Amino acid sequence: MRVFQFTEQPYPDVWNDHNGSLRVNLPNRKLDPKHAAELFHRYYDEWQLADELGLDIMLNEHHSTATCMSAACVIGLSVLARITKRARLLVLGYPIANRPDPLRVAEELATIDVISRGRLEMGFVRGVPQEVAIANLNPVFQSDRFWEAHDFIMKALTSHDEPFNWESENFHYRHVNIWPRPYQQPHPPVWSTTGSTQTAKKLGGYGYVMATLGTGYDTRRLYDAYRQGYAEKRGTAAPADRFAYLGLVAVGRTETEARRRGELIASYPRSSSIVFAPFRNPPGYLSIEDNVRILKGEGKPRSFTKDGRVVEMSKGSVQDLIDAGVMFCGTPDQVHDQIADFVEHCGGMGNLLMMGHAGPMGHEDTVENLTLFAEEVYPRLKSLTQPDAAAVAAQ
Amino acid sequence: MGVLAPETIRAEAGGIGVVLSERGKGPPLLFLHPGHPAGRVDPDAPVLELLAENRRVIAPTHPGFGMDAAPPVLTNVDDLAYLYLDLMESLDLRDCVVVGVGFGGWIAAEMAVKTCERMSHLVLANAVGIKIGNRETRDIADIYALTDKQLAELVYADPARMAREPKTLPADELTMMARSREATGRYGWTPYLHNPKLKGRLHRIQVPTLVLWGEADRVVTPDYGRAYADAIAGARFATIDGAGHFPHLEQPGAFAQRVLEFVEETRP
Numbered sequence: 267m268r269v270f271q272f273t274e275q276p277y278p279d280v281w282n283d284h285n286g287s288l289r290v291n292l293p294n295r296k297l298d299p300k301h302a303a304e305l306f307h308r309y310y311d312e313w314q315l316a317d318e319l320g321l322d323i324m325l326n327e328h329h330s331t332a333t334c335m336s337a338a339c340v341i342g343l344s345v346l347a348r349i350t351k352r353a354r355l356l357v358l359g360y361p362i363a364n365r366p367d368p369l370r371v372a373e374e375l376a377t378i379d380v381i382s383r384g385r386l387e388m389g390f391v392r393g394v395p396q397e398v399a400i401a402n403l404n405p406v407f408q409s410d411r412f413w414e415a416h417d418f419i420m421k422a423l424t425s426h427d428e429p430f431n432w433e434s435e436n437f438h439y440r441h442v443n444i445w446p447r448p449y450q451q452p453h454p455p456v457w458s459t460t461g462s463t464q465t466a467k468k469l470g471g472y473g474y475v476m477a478t479l480g481t482g483y484d485t486r487r488l489y490d491a492y493r494q495g496y497a498e499k500r501g502t503a504a505p506a507d508r509f510a511y512l513g514l515v516a517v518g519r520t521e522t523e524a525r526r527r528g529e530l531i532a533s534y535p536r537s538s539s540i541v542f543a544p545f546r547n548p549p550g551y552l553s554i555e556d557n558v559r560i561l562k563g564e565g566k567p568r569s570f571t572k573d574g575r576v577v578e579m580s581k582g583s584v585q586d587l588i589d590a591g592v593m594f595c596g597t598p599d600q601v602h603d604q605i606a607d608f609v610e611h612c613g614g615m616g617n618l619l620m621m622g623h624a625g626p627m628g629h630e631d632t633v634e635n636l637t638l639f640a641e642e643v644y645p646r647l648k649s650l651t652q653p654d655a656a657a658v659a660a661q
Numbered sequence: 662m663g664v665l666a667p668e669t670i671r672a673e674a675g676g677i678g679v680v681l682s683e684r685g686k687g688p689p690l691l692f693l694h695p696g697h698p699a700g701r702v703d704p705d706a707p708v709l710e711l712l713a714e715n716r717r718v719i720a721p722t723h724p725g726f727g728m729d730a731a732p733p734v735l736t737n738v739d740d741l742a743y744l745y746l747d748l749m750e751s752l753d754l755r756d757c758v759v760v761g762v763g764f765g766g767w768i769a770a771e772m773a774v775k776t777c778e779r780m781s782h783l784v785l786a787n788a789v790g791i792k793i794g795n796r797e798t799r800d801i802a803d804i805y806a807l808t809d810k811q812l813a814e815l816v817y818a819d820p821a822r823m824a825r826e827p828k829t830l831p832a833d834e835l836t837m838m839a840r841s842r843e844a845t846g847r848y849g850w851t852p853y854l855h856n857p858k859l860k861g862r863l864h865r866i867q868v869p870t871l872v873l874w875g876e877a878d879r880v881v882t883p884d885y886g887r888a889y890a891d892a893i894a895g896a897r898f899a900t901i902d903g904a905g906h907f908p909h910l911e912q913p914g915a916f917a918q919r920v921l922e923f924v925e926e927t928r929p
Contacts, residue, residue, distance in 0.1 A: 399806065404850040406843060407736070435736075544806050549697075549846030554730075557839035561827040 267616055267647045270324035270356050271316035271636060272512070273623040274334040275309045275342070277302060278533065281332065287542040289331040289396050302335060310345055312623060314634050317350040319640035324356040329400040333537055340374045347382035353380055358457055358477060358510075358619065359391030362419065363412035365403035365459050369439055372422035376448045384449035389457035389477070390416055396541050398548040406550030411436050423453040435481065457510065463491035470495025470504060477510035477619060480535070480579050482569040482590035485511060489612050490525035493659050503659035506614035506652035513608075514593040515620045516584075517601050517638040523615075527635055528584040528595040533625030534539070535592065550638040572611070598642035605643075606650060618647070667704035672721075675747035677732055685713025688781075689754040691745065692720040695763025695787075696849065697804060698812055699907045700841025701726050704797060710908040711917035716758070721748065723768070725844030738790070738848050742771035750778045756776035756781040756923055759872035763787050763880075764845060764854070764908050770889075773870075774862040782924050783866060785889060786873040786905050786916070789849075789881055791860040793888040801854045802880045805846065812924065817907045823911055863892040869927035870896040873919055875904030875911065897923065 280296045313323050325342045328334035336342050339357045346355050347492045355378070365371055379386040392412050398405040414436050421430065422444050429443035430638075450453055457475040460466050469476045470492035478488055489509055496504035501570065518524030547560065559565075569577045569590040577590040589592035591611070594604045609615045623632045624641060682704035690712055694702040701722045702709060712718045723741060725731025735741065745768065750756060759780050761769030761795040766788020773783050794800045802815050815825035827835060849855075872890035874883045883900055890898035899919060906912040 402851050404846065405851065406847040542806075544808055548805060549843040549850070554836060554839045554843065557842070558832070558835045561835045561838060563828055650924075 267618060267650055267652075268322055268354070268507075269639075269644055269647065270322040270354070270619045271313065271623075272324040272326070272619050273309055274326065274534065274621075274647055275313070276534075276537075276625055277305065277332045277335050278537075278626040284332070284540060284599075287540060288333055288537060288543075289328070289541040290399050290545045291542055292330070292332055296332070300409060306335065306407065308629055309623075310349065312629070313346060313353075314349055315340045315633060316622075316625070316636055317353040319541045319636060320352075320644065321620075321636065322354040322356065322357065324358055324581055327361065327398050328394070331396075333534075337562075338379065343378045343386070344381070347378050349383075350385075353385065353521055354387050355385050356387035356619075358389030358473060359459060360388075360389060361393030361397060361401075362390050362415040363408045364393050364397055364403055366403065367413065368415040368418045368437060369422060369444070372583060373444050373455065375419070376423060376444055377522070377650055379448040379450055379454050380446045382449075384454075386448075386450070386454040387457055387475075388454045389459070390419070393457050395548055395551045396545040398551060399545050405548040405552075407436075408550065408659055420453065420456075423448050433526065433598050436624060445448055447543075447568070460488065462585070463488060465494050466491035467495035469506075470497075471499045473500065473504075473508065474543075475510055475617065477512060477617070479512040480569055480592055481511075481610055482577070483572045483608075484570045485608075485612050486596050487613075489615070493613075495523050503655040505655050506609075506616035509615045510617035510619055511608070511612070511615050512619040512621065513591070513605070513619075514587065514624065515601065515622050515635070516593065516595040516640060517598055517635055517643060519597070519598070519638070524596045524600070525584055527592060527627065527631055528587075530585060530631065531593065531595075531621060531624045531626040532584055534621060535587070539580045569639065595605070598638060601639070601644050602643050605647060607648065608655065613661070614652045614655055616652065628642075642649075667709065669704055672748060672752060673689065674751050674891035677724065677735070677744060677747075679721045679724065679744065679746050679748055681719055682709070683717065683719050683747075684709060685716050685718050687716040688756055688758070689717045689752075690718045690758040690760060691749065691754065692718055693745070693759070693765030693768050694720065694723065694726070695718055695765050695907055696769050696845030697842040698809070698816060698838070699763070699910060700845075701837055702909070706910070706913070706918055708913035712760075712920065713915060714921075716717065718752070719752070721745070723765075723844065723848075728833065728840075730840075730846060731844060736847065738767055738771055738919040741768045741848065742775060742784075746772055746775060746779075746804055754779055758784065758920070759789060760780045760784040760920055761786065763906055764789060764849065766790065767849075767854070767856075767859075770859060770863065770866075771856065773866045773868070774859065777866060777868045779870045782927065783868050783870040784873055784920050785870065786908055787875050787878050787881060787886065788872070788889060789854040790854075790856060790861070791889060791892070792855050792857055793860070793885060799853075803853070804880065815879040818875065818903050818905045818911055823907075832880075860892055863889075864894060866893050866896075867883045869923070871920070871923040872896050872898045873908065873916070874898070874900045875908035876902055876905060877905040880906045
């Protein structure tokens, strides 16, 4: 198993001063640029530590939000490409459906791959609903635009002999010929995320690494849809390294210490849904069926415990989050066992996207959390035997 | 009132199926409904009955606003304008009064700047579709950045009477509400509920035009309506009291009366 250290690079200092919305309409006057600089440097220091500890690195981007100051993932990737030595650099993800210019995306990613000497992992995502209000590209066609941007970027990264032409509904180029071309050939590995079985199956067809977030003990359903798509296209079973899961991780020398860190990390699910309600549901982002459910006043819970109990991620206790497989929290032994059990539920999962820092967790706690994990948990996870892929696929 | 009951039929226009309700006999009147949060006009709506007293009223449901998803080829208001020009041709409507409310008014204006050939009159009620202010002024309220309650307050003169409580509605109504919210975004997300070119083309409208405005509309204010009327040669501007963005629903009697009187008074 590989483990990627992830933080959203938050600005947590205003999380209690938001008037109901941490995203889109929270005035940026609340951000002190000098303090933001301190935070950014600290987050990069902690990623350098992750690199030294043998962990890989994941970063993302969000817009107009105090939950994540990384508004352009290529900036973080660029810094990390230069200051880290060995870690894989995963962006999960690059919201390509919200970019009017995918040529620029291909150029940026190829350049980062070259500077990092081939350490880039390219995650393409549709983006969360509240980003739509900022990007202002039509959300109704977002999914189509995502796949077209994907097709274009992949062609741009892998075409080397002559410029090509691209004229379509969404994008218009006459001379596509990116310099530099990517370091990894034919292209850096591709990742994506989903919460739908339909998309999971499609991603399986491509054979991309598929990640889920907050799906807990309901993850297997999505993985199995992926497995179906993968097997139909290839005639072989999807190996565990095709699956990734974003888990909140809090390790401590004692259970008490771990729980204290767990509370700090739980600030992520507790804050991420704080956004003025209309921005959460732009037209066309959710299906008609989901919108009818919303009109009826019915929610759509996503997280389930092993015994089928529904947990609301934004309100659950640390224990709830542990029960739901959203957080792995405890002593090194406990965390190992929780992850091993979760891998078993998944029928194999080869990439843990570890949120080892969130919200107001300070530098010392973060260093301790990463170090304990890297030294006491990770070695055992590396040698963890994944369930037999063929046997899982046959189930 | 001696009016025929509405009939829901499926017509063809340029190869695309259009669901429409039809009622009444006489010269034709094409009624183009608004977008979210009202959407499709119920075939039994009082406004259609009143308009149909001496006329054949044809009220299509814009593709994507009813029970069916929009055909993929229809992506903007230009597409809808051509669709309805095709429809007028395929139904062979002549001397047709074209009435559009809100988003439907935008479609009607886009049709009229292309050709007024089959039109006798144009009525734009609380129509969106043009840009009048500077680049930092949002002319049209962002209906997607409001809660349902906030939106109802901008849309209706009397939200307490008019706003519908979704939980009490049947499943098909909820599906159409959800579709209408999505379809309004489909056709009008960006540029937001307008075509930057439309205002400069309004001079092409050559039929008697009434710009009619629910005076309490705060999605697009009466001043926006006056600017619309100013850009159309000879257009008349009038307001309806006790109505907001959807005067055909809030004051159907006054709405139908204004439309029919205007048509009578400006008969060529």
